[in-house]
Amino acid sequence: MDNVTAYLEASLAGVPASEALSQYKLKMTDVLSDRADELTHSGLRDQKVLMDLLKSEYPDLRADFEAAQTQPKKARGIEHGRLLGIACTAIYFIAVGILYVTVSLLTHRWSLTWLLPAAGVTLWLEWLFGLRIEKLVAKRRVFHPTARTLLAIGVLLLFLFAFLCSAFLFRMPRSWLLLLWGVIAMLLADAAFGLALREKLMILNILVYIPVLAALVFLVLGLHGILPWTPSWVLMPAALLLDLAIIAVRLLRHKKEETEQEVADAWSAD
Amino acid sequence: MERRLNAELWDKMHYLFRDYNDRMVHVELTYDFRIDVEALRTVLICFFEKNPVFHASFTDNHVSPYWTVKPYRIDDVVHVREVTEAELPAAVDEFLTQCLPPEGDLQMQVMVFFHGEKTTLCIVENHMCMDGGDFKTFLSAFCKNYNDYVENGVSPLDFRVGSRSYETVYQSFSPQEQKAAKNLYRNINKKDTHAFPLTKSAKEDRSFIARRRISAETFLKIKSEGKKYGATINDMLTAAYFYSLYELAGFDPNESLTISSAIDLRRHVKDTEGMGMTNHTAWMQCEVPERGRDIFETLQYCTRSYARFKQDKYMGLHGLPLLSFGYKIMPLAVSEPIIKIGYSNPLIAMSNIGILDVKALALCGHEPVDGFMSGAVKYKPFVLLSVTSMRNEMTFSMCVRGNDEDKRIVERFFDLLEKNIGVLIGDAPAAE
Structure with a gap:
């Protein structure tokens, strides 16, 4: 002691x-x-x-102490930011609630006006996910899968709201197909996001996504009646062929890199 | 709060090897004085504190395994026993053949046997924590710290610490070379079904360590005769290993045979500073297309086979990215069985641990008078011949879980090995 x-x-x-x-x-x-x-x-x-x-x-206790002195300021800043966020969220939800009640009382269409708070919640979640994704992307790679998961949920939420509007507001036939479009959009968004982040082994995800996307597109376009079932089943074998082509290109490129390395080694050996 | 350590690739691989061996690495060093046990305890505590994996428990949680650092008492690590010279060999064997469960709180056990004015220091450690290469580094650091502490009162804190990741082997490569090495997904090792002729496994089997000492005179002859044939000591020993195996197991002389030889991947690293205590060992396969007319032809095959491997700039690094990939994309419960299918654990192997440097292992000016190091106790039909040398005296050791008949087979193998080394160096006439 x-x-x-x-x-x-x-x-x-x-x-x-x-x-x-x-x-x-x-x-x-x-x-x-x-x-x-x-x-x-x-x-x-x-x-x-x-x-x-x-x-x-x-x-180095001195440096540790000095670092500890700056931390409370940072912590206070974070605390203020958090409180402001909570206050803004509360005001936002009160505003959405007031809008919902006002519109409902004016129009008396309570069976439809519930879409307003649904829109409010969707918007708020999308904003929240956006902030979280931005933070996660700035961190180490180990946090990227969480960011990708949030993006996928965000895309699905948007399509879920579109489905609710389509089914209850516009009463469009086969509105539920929007949920399948949501899955398609989710896969496309994840592939684009993964490539933008230069995620390791993203090519494997893409190889899985291509046939799944082909099957979904075949199903959705068929159900919409845009494409006839019979010739469009070709989409699925075509997707597998595309997969094979991608694998072949990657292997060739890998081989070429290996050869270039060998040549470089041979030169440097001399 | 619970402190967790990441289970690295090699930790997981050696955990997977639990079906093939007991994962223990053993060392025995004899000194002609009574070492200071209190100092030894102090040095070891410092080492344990610098490398917490040695007092950590491995958790196989089927998704992503990890180590949990545990509190410990050094008295549970270091044990002391007074024995007579007659009791010593059995006591040493009993201690060295123990198996430490990875789920336990301690991954190393040390026994100090005092016999008369001599000390025999025995250490057993979990291979998941470090391999023979780092065990040698640890022993050298241990002796240096012990000496500085006992002789000059310097606190024993000079232990290497750092990353235990398998990727540290790439650190000395240029970015282009790193890219190439990290793309070596293909496993180039072939499967060979030839096995050492041991008896079938049985419940009654017990672990034993068979040893054979080769004199300094013979060792020096192996070195000098090898030079004549353009062969290294390793080539000479492997040739004798092959020839003895053909003889012992009665393999068809026209059949091809493979022996896997352990290689230290630290050869790719220029500066080991910043590398933690871990495993960096892979297998290099030496293959002979046939036995050869005589042992000299076998030696030619060995030299050629090793030379082919040595030409490879990325020797030993093939397949590592695939293993890493397998563990990354799948939970342990799935990746283990899949890797087991793809990974062929060599049935017949050799580990040339190399020189135990008496100067580096000296304690307070007393160089060790005897000692050896050996790899894990293999479960039949797997075998590993470990080779160490000290003061130019070589020790062959084979750790096997078997019965008395297996002991006799291994002793017969050592006889043949000695005989064939004799032929190679011109001390014994060729049989045919």
Whole structure:
């Protein structure tokens, strides 16, 4: 304990005394003492080695303290931003609620006006997903699958709202086909997003998406009556052929790169 | 809060090998003085703190496995026993043939046997944590830290720490070379169904370590005679291994045979600074198209086969991206059985661990007087011949889980190996 205090005092010597410094010292005394207890429990009896090990784990307490001082400002900024976001969301939903009640009372078409809050919720979710996707994309690659999942959900939500409008507002026949269009759009969006992000092994996703998309397009266009069933089934084998062509091109390109590397090696060997 | 470590590619691979071996790496070092156990404990605690994987428990959660760092007491790692010279061999064997479960809290066990004024230091560690290459690095660092601590009071903190990722082997390559190496998806190793002629597996089988010492005089002759044939020590030993196997197992001399030889992938890395303790070992296959008229022809085949491999700039790196890909895209429960189908674990293998440098392994000015290192205890029909040398004395070791008959077979194999080495170096007449 004395050693820990001495190390803390020596490391933070020259830092102007403040409430923050006192609190930091108290916090670090606990952290270092707990760690020292842990090492003693493991069987480390030599106090000099124990302190050296602690010092190697916490080599620059001064820099750590200074970094900790800037963090509360950042944390306060984040907290303010969060509160503002919550307030704006509340105002938005109140506005949507007022709009819904007003329009409903004026038109007396309660069976349709519920689409207004549905539109409000969809818009809010899309905005929320957009913000989250932007943050996730800026992070490491490991977060990209979550961003892609959010994008897929976002696209599906848009088509779900379009389906609700089509079915209840416009009463269009076969409105449910919009849900299938949603899946098609979701796959296309994911492929484009993955390629834009230069995701590793995206080609494998695309190889899977192509036949699935072909089958969906065949089904949807057939159900819409835009394409006759009989010749358009060709879409599916064509998709498989396209897959094979992509594989062949990739293999050829890979082979070419290998050959170029061998040639480069042969030159550099000389 | 629970501290977790990522299970790296090689951790998962060695976990997969649980069906083929006990995943333990063993070392035995004998010193002609009584080492300071308290100092040894202090040095080991520092090593464990720098490399927490050694006090971590492996969790196979079927999706993505991980290590959980556990609290420990060094007294559960380091054990001390006084034995007589007569008791020592059995006690050492008993200690070295233990198997540490990866789900346990400790991945290393150390035993200090005091016999008279001598000390025999035995260490067993989980191969999932590090291979023979890093085990040698650890031993050298351990001895250096021990010496600095005991002689000069310097705290033993000089241990290499860093990334345990398999991708660190690419770090010395140029961007273009890295791209090429990371595209080596094809597994170039072939499957060979020839097996070492051990008995069938049985419940009663027990782990044992068979050893054979080769004198310094013979070792130096292998080196000098090898030079005459343009062969390395490894080529000479592999030729003797092949020839002895044909003889022992009665394989048709016209049949092709393959022995896989372990290669250290750190050969591709110029500076190992920043690399953590881990595994970086792959297999290189040495294939002879037939036994050959005599052992000298076998040696020619071996030299040629190894030379072909050595020409490859990316030696040992083939198939690594595929393994990584397999583990990345599938949960462990699915990737393991699929990788097992595609991965052919060699039935007959050799690991030339190399020199145990007595200067690097000296403790307080006392160089080890004896010692060896060996790979995991293999489950039949798999076998691995480990080779280490110390003061130019070579030790062959084969760790097998088997019965007394298997022990006799392995001893007979060592006899043949010695005889054939004798033929190669001109100490014994050729049989035919």
